[in-house]
Structure formats: C-alpha cells, structure tokens
Amino acid sequence: MEEANIYINAVAGISPQSVFNEGFSQSVIKPSGNRFVCMEPDYDELIDAKLIRRMSRIIKMGTAAALKCLQQANVEIPGGIVMGTAYGCLQDTEIFLKRIIDYKEEMLTPTAFIQSTHNTVGAQIALLLQCHNYNNTFVQSGHSFESALLDGALLLKEDEMNEVLVGAADEITPASHAILERFGLYKKQAGDNGFYNYTSKGTVAGEGACFFLLSNVQGEKNIAKLNGIETFLDVPDEEVENKINQFLAAHHLSINDIDLIIAGRNGDKKNDAVYDMLDKNIFTDKQTINYKHLCGEYPTSSSFALWLALKLVKDAGAAQFLCNQIINRDVKKILIYNHYLHTYHSLLLAGAC
Amino acid sequence: MEKAQLMENLKKQIVAQFNLKKINPEDIGNDQPLFVEGLGLDSIDALELIVLLQQEYKVKLANPEDGPKVFASVSTMADYILKHQPGNANGQ
Known part of the structure; x- marks a missing residue:
C-alpha cells in the first residue's frame, strides 16, 4: 500500500x-x-x-x-x-x-x-x-x-x-x-x-x-496511524530481509526509523528461524518483542499484534507486564512482521499520529 | 405418553434446542405463545421445531399451513403429537 x-x-x-x-x-x-x-x-x-x-x-x-x-x-x-x-x-x-x-x-x-x-x-x-x-x-x-x-x-x-x-x-x-x-x-x-x-x-x-x-480524517479522535501494509507469499527466509527493506524504503524509511519490532515467533524452532536471522542481520540494534505468548498461533493473529502495537503506542510501559521487556524510548513507529506456516508473510507499519 | 409428561419433555427440548439460557423449562406456560410476544421464537425456529417433531417424535407436519396452529403453544404441540404419533390411537 x-x-x-x-x-x-x-x-x-x-x-x-x-x-x-x-x-x-x-x-x-x-x-x-x-x-x-x-x-x-x-x-x-x-x-x-x-x-x-x-x-x-x-x-x-x-x-x-x-x-x-x-x-x-x-x-x-x-x-x-x-x-x-x-x-x-x-x-x-x-x-x-x-x-x-x-x-x-x-x-x-x-x-x-x-x-x-x-x-x-x-x-x-x-x-x-x-x-x-x-x-x-x-x-x-x-x-x-x-x-x-x-x-x-x-x-x-x-x-x-x-x-x-x-x-x-x-x-x-x-x-x-x-x-x-x-x-x-x-x-x-x-x-x-x-x-x-x-x-x-x-x-x-x-x-x-x-x-x-x-x-481518513485527521483529528482528535485519532489514536494511531496505519502507515503501511504489505503481504507476500512463499518467499525463502533469506528473501524476507529484502522484502522488509523494500517495504520500509517505499515508505521513505529505513530500519533506523523504527522504534520497535513486533515479531510473530510462535515457539517452534523451524517457524522462528527467520525471526532469529532477522534479529542477527537487520534488527541488530532494534528492540524486538514477541506477542504469541499472549494469544497463541492462529491465521489472523496479526490483528492481535496490531492491537498490541496500538497499546504500546499509547503506553509503552505495558510491555514490561505483557512481554517482560522495558521499552526505553518513545514508540512512534512500530514494524510488525509475522508469517503463518512459512507461506503467508505480512508487514504492518503503525505508529503515533 | 401422558400429555402432562409430553409437555414437560417439550419444554426441556425447546429450552435446549433454542439455547434459552435465561428461561427454565418450568417457566414456560402450557398455553404461552411460542412466537413473537411469547418466547420470541421466529420463522427459523419454526423450521427447527418441525425437525424436532420429526426427529424426537416421528411426527411429520403434513400440511405446512397448519404450522401456526400446531406451534402456537406447548399444549397445541403436545396435542398434535398425541394425535399423529405412530402407535397412538389416532396416529398415522
């Protein structure tokens, strides 16, 4: 988008x-x-x-x-x-x-x-x-x-x-x-x-x-902004990094502009390998939190990830209680990356207005 | 089966079938209307009642136009079952 x-x-x-x-x-x-x-x-x-x-x-x-x-x-x-x-x-x-x-x-x-x-x-x-x-x-x-x-x-x-x-x-x-x-x-x-x-x-x-x-109306009612949505199918793990960089570039951003990553780890080693690779390669200095220990794995779990992102935009302190992590900076831009069964990959970009 | 026992069974089946969580079987009057102002059942529920009659009592509603009379209340349903149930004196 x-x-x-x-x-x-x-x-x-x-x-x-x-x-x-x-x-x-x-x-x-x-x-x-x-x-x-x-x-x-x-x-x-x-x-x-x-x-x-x-x-x-x-x-x-x-x-x-x-x-x-x-x-x-x-x-x-x-x-x-x-x-x-x-x-x-x-x-x-x-x-x-x-x-x-x-x-x-x-x-x-x-x-x-x-x-x-x-x-x-x-x-x-x-x-x-x-x-x-x-x-x-x-x-x-x-x-x-x-x-x-x-x-x-x-x-x-x-x-x-x-x-x-x-x-x-x-x-x-x-x-x-x-x-x-x-x-x-x-x-x-x-x-x-x-x-x-x-x-x-x-x-x-x-x-x-x-x-x-x-x-689409800017005003006092806004609690957050949805900056971008991207989906891609069936890509190898090593392609995901490129997809993320392309997505961010399309929104005139780089990974340095992102304050927080929400990742779709689900506790399965094979599933989570791509997240580990991303942590090592492009999320190196970024704070990453997971969300599926709160809602489990299901095909539309990214809706819960977006719910969590909006909560953290409003109150970053909630991360300590929910994810056992302290967020030490204002959360203005959140990148959500999730994949379901290695087939359905998605990127959502949300943040403060 | 006696009509009183049959009506008691029907009330339990109606409460279970229609998921009437805040109504107990004994709260349903024998002559209380089942539809609209009574229990608030509607046309989809009428189809469920037809299936209930057939599955539980082996009674078919021969003429759909009789539906409003047959399903007017628990009492009218019981009368119809007793009249048409196989094995009863007037059953088909």
Whole structure:
C-alpha cells in the first residue's frame, strides 16, 4: 500500500488475555496445555439476549469486539464493515456436518448451516447495526486480516467513505484443535520453560477477535496511524530481509526509523528461524518483542499484534507486564512482521499520529 | 405418553434446542405463545421445531399451513403429537 493518511480511531479485542474492558488481568494468562482459550466478556451488555441465543462463540466474540470498537469511537454506523477470517464459523460448521451424519442426510435444520458461512460475523454486525453499507469478508488463510485491512485502507484512500470498521476473528474448537494437532502444528506437551523454548516441535493453538475503526480524517479522535501494509507469499527466509527493506524504503524509511519490532515467533524452532536471522542481520540494534505468548498461533493473529502495537503506542510501559521487556524510548513507529506456516508473510507499519 | 409428561419433555427440548439460557423449562406456560410476544421464537425456529417433531417424535407436519396452529403453544404441540404419533390411537 502506498503512503496514505489512514488513522485508527478505536480498537477493541477479545483474546486469551483479559483485554475487553481496557485493563489487563492481574497476570499474563498462560495457555492450558497446547491451547489458548479466549477470555469472553458478559455479552448481554452488548448483544440482545434474543439474538445471542443463536450465535456461536466466534460470532459472539467478533460481534462484541466490533460493537465495543464502535462504542469507543462513538460511531453508530460505519461507512463499511470489512473483516478477515481463515477458519470461519467452525463450531456451526461442525454442528451442521454432524447433523448430516446423525440425521442420515434428512431433515437438516437451517440455523447451523446459515451460520456456518465465513461471512456470518460481518453479516451479524451489519444486522445488529442495521448497517446497509459496504460489507465484505476476506478468507485468505494467513492473509485474511491483512487483506481486510488493505481493503479498508483502499476504501478510505479512494474516499469511498470516511470511516470503516475492519477486524478479524478466528476460533479453535476441540475438533479443529485435534485435527491440527495431528498435522503436527501444536506441541505435544506444554513447555514449562517458557513459550519460546525449543525443546519440542510445534506451537500453541490460539484464537481471538480484534476490530479497528479506520478513518481518513485527521483529528482528535485519532489514536494511531496505519502507515503501511504489505503481504507476500512463499518467499525463502533469506528473501524476507529484502522484502522488509523494500517495504520500509517505499515508505521513505529505513530500519533506523523504527522504534520497535513486533515479531510473530510462535515457539517452534523451524517457524522462528527467520525471526532469529532477522534479529542477527537487520534488527541488530532494534528492540524486538514477541506477542504469541499472549494469544497463541492462529491465521489472523496479526490483528492481535496490531492491537498490541496500538497499546504500546499509547503506553509503552505495558510491555514490561505483557512481554517482560522495558521499552526505553518513545514508540512512534512500530514494524510488525509475522508469517503463518512459512507461506503467508505480512508487514504492518503503525505508529503515533 | 401422558400429555402432562409430553409437555414437560417439550419444554426441556425447546429450552435446549433454542439455547434459552435465561428461561427454565418450568417457566414456560402450557398455553404461552411460542412466537413473537411469547418466547420470541421466529420463522427459523419454526423450521427447527418441525425437525424436532420429526426427529424426537416421528411426527411429520403434513400440511405446512397448519404450522401456526400446531406451534402456537406447548399444549397445541403436545396435542398434535398425541394425535399423529405412530402407535397412538389416532396416529398415522
């Protein structure tokens, strides 16, 4: 994305950490075994009880995060709703598939099917708001959130609207966790030596929902600026350094202009090799923090990384509590680099206004 | 099955099927409307009720236009099941 004035006016998220109501829990919450589970708020405050009964967990998480984000921005109806999800509504999909078997392909009920589609969360947000504006959901595995973010930014850049709600949501269910565990994605045993140790293969499953209100209007509402988004597929580790330098150069920056790196290490040695290489080659004198010990690994985890970046722009001191690191400088420019399964790489550049 | 027992079962199944978390089965009146001003069920729920009837009681709603009368309340549902359930005196 070329340089454009894209501002972030509000952010809200639901994650394994207790972050929904601004504050954090007393201590960083660790995964249960090889799986993180979101800390869900009391949805009744945000969603009508008659509607909530039909919503699965991911729909509630996504809808609540979106509504909270709009509340914080004091926006009733956004110009558009764009979201990304890789897994979609897994719980409803599983219910629907199970009923096909249980009912021998006869008399299937509509609810689980209707709500199993990937765009259900975006649609539910629109229904609750009675928002008839642009509504789109991107399903592109590890680039789902970045694609949504890029779409939102382009809509603002082209002046299609002044404010757009952009977010991502993904859930892990017992069945999907078991399947992905069999693929070798997750550690067989939880590490006692910290999230990023390399005594075993695999990572820890994660989930979450984060929403952002983007705007092309500069003003008092702005809490941060989104300077750039870049995605690339299937590049060898040694190419990533070039990609980062090219990305920064496109925004008239060098690595020296970056105050903080947020990296997508996930505790798997093979996965993290590229981050180690970057630390050695171009992030040498840069402070790097990791985020997946807070949310786990999932295809749209970069939305949590952006959430964390915005928290650190506002309060760099939070890094000590969340990441056990002290940031000794003002955080004006943050570079987020993440890759999912070595295939989906992304760079996000955010910072103070 | 006695109608009272059947209505009790239906109330439990309705609460479970529709995830009515703040309503206990005993809170549902026998003649309380299930739709709109009553329990607040809607047209999608009506389809779920049709499936419930077929799966749990082997009763098919022969004429969809009878739906509003059959699903008016727990009592009317029980009457329909007792009348049409296989093995009952009037069952098909």
